[in-house]
Amino acid sequence: MAPGQDAKSGVTGTGAPDDPLRDEGGQESRDAIALPAHLAGSGRLDRLVDTARDYARAAASDNTLKAYAKDWAHFARWCRMRAADPLPPSPELIGLYIADLAAPQPMGTRKPPALSVASIERRLSGLGWNYQQRGFSLDRKNRHIASVLAGIRRQHARPPVQKEAILAEDIRAMVATLPHDLRGLRDRAMLLIGFAGGLRRSEIVSLDRHKDDTIDSGGWIDILDGGALITLRGKTGWREVEIGRGSSDQTCPVHALEQWLHFARIDFGPVFTSVTRDGKRVREHRLNDKHVARLIKSCVLAAGLRPDLPDAERVKLYSGHSLRAGLASSAEVDERYVQKQLGHASAEMTRRYQRRRDRFRVNLTKAAGL
Incomplete structure (x- = not known):
């Protein structure tokens, strides 16, 4: 057994695994997708098992899987430090765990920071997913979990902290600061496409030039006379995003994209790739979505x-979501068109992104006769 490994949980304290279907020792989770016990193994069946595992991993995004893996690693480490076993799931133990997340007990001279209600609920979702992969179910309605979580919500819930919206005048000022080398052309196209399309940062970097160019593609772009049509694989399925041409080449997202594709000579594969340090040559590998966040802040x-x-407070106000909030706040059109562009299932979600919406356009007080 490896040093620091718990014999029961099979989880070490070295950090989160890259694959949530494996434990931290690199072994396949004992209850992960496998061949039924009554069947004899064969080359064809073993390949089907591998295919089924690949599909299981594709059921959630890479970022979600990484977050769930970290959730399980943190919980397993917490259990080990208290001589507890994370398997099978114990509602009483998980109730104590989320209480410690909300009001952490000092560990020696150091007191861990308390988590927000949203972070605690995300941790519970991660634990539920991990238990499912190991053949168990987590009953979040059990009183030992539900009552503790209800108390945490009552005492610690706060209104969500919204990021600042990047409005039209802001995006114009931002792209004006970029150079005109390859890196500047790429970053200008990313900002303008992200703003005009209301795209998430992960959606921006996942784009390919054409359909089926790469296996990790999240969508592709068709450039037409009237603008660009982006086909995206979103959280709820595929959707199309239409980006029309702007009134000026300096701020037109489609023109900026065409310039980048032309000078970078990209006609296949990822649209937004890295550039050499001198800004003169394009590399082949896809950018990470964290580049979008760093670009916005800079x-x-x-x-x-x-x-x-x-400066330190300014950069905290802005993130990748600032582009989506900026489109929702700047576009003076019917709300349903903004909702469709952002890919929201409800108008209420779209309104959360509208930072300067006319809140009293419909006055129910006057309509009721007062």
């Missing part, structure tokens, strides 16, 4: 947005 500083705040 351009916010360069453009001088929110000059009333120190």
Whole structure:
């Protein structure tokens, strides 16, 4: 047995695994997808098992799987430090765990930070998913979990902290700070396409030039006379995003995309790839979505947005979601068109992104006769 490994849980304290269907020792989880016990193994059946495992991993995004893996690693480590076994699931133990997340007990001289209600609920979702992969079920309605979580919500719930919206005048100032080398052309196209399409940062970097160019593609782009048609694989299935041409080449997202594709000579594979440090050559591998967040923060500083705040506070106000919130707040069109562009299932979700919406356009007080 490896040092630091718990004999019962099969989980080490070295960190989260890359594959949530494996434990941290690198072994396949004992209750993961496998051949039925009554069947004899064969080459064909073993290949089917591998295929089924690949499909199981594709049921959630890579970022979600990584988060769930970290959730399980943290819970297993917490259990081990208290001489408890994470398997099978114990509602009483999980109730104590989420209580410790909300009001952590000091560990020696150090007191861990308390998690928000949203983070605790995400941890519970991660534990539920991990238990399912190991052949168990987690009953979140059990009183030992539900009552503790209800108390945490009552005492610690806060309104969500929203990121600042990047409005039209902001995005124009941001792209104006970018150079005109390959890196600048790429970053300009990413910002403008992300803003005009209301795209998530993961959706921006997942785009390919054509359908089926790569196996890790999240969508592709068709450039037409009137604009660009982006086909995306979203959380609820495939959707199309239409990005029309702008009134000026300096701020037109489609023109910026065409310039990048032309000078970078990209006609196959990932649309947004890395560039050499000198900004003169394009590499083949796809950018990470964290690049979008870093790009937004650096351009916010360069453009001088929110000059009333120190730099450290300014960059905290903006993230990848600032592009989506900016489109929702800037587009003076019927709300249903914004909802469709952002891929929201409800108008209520779209309204959360609208930072400067006319909240009293419909006055029910006057309509009721007062």
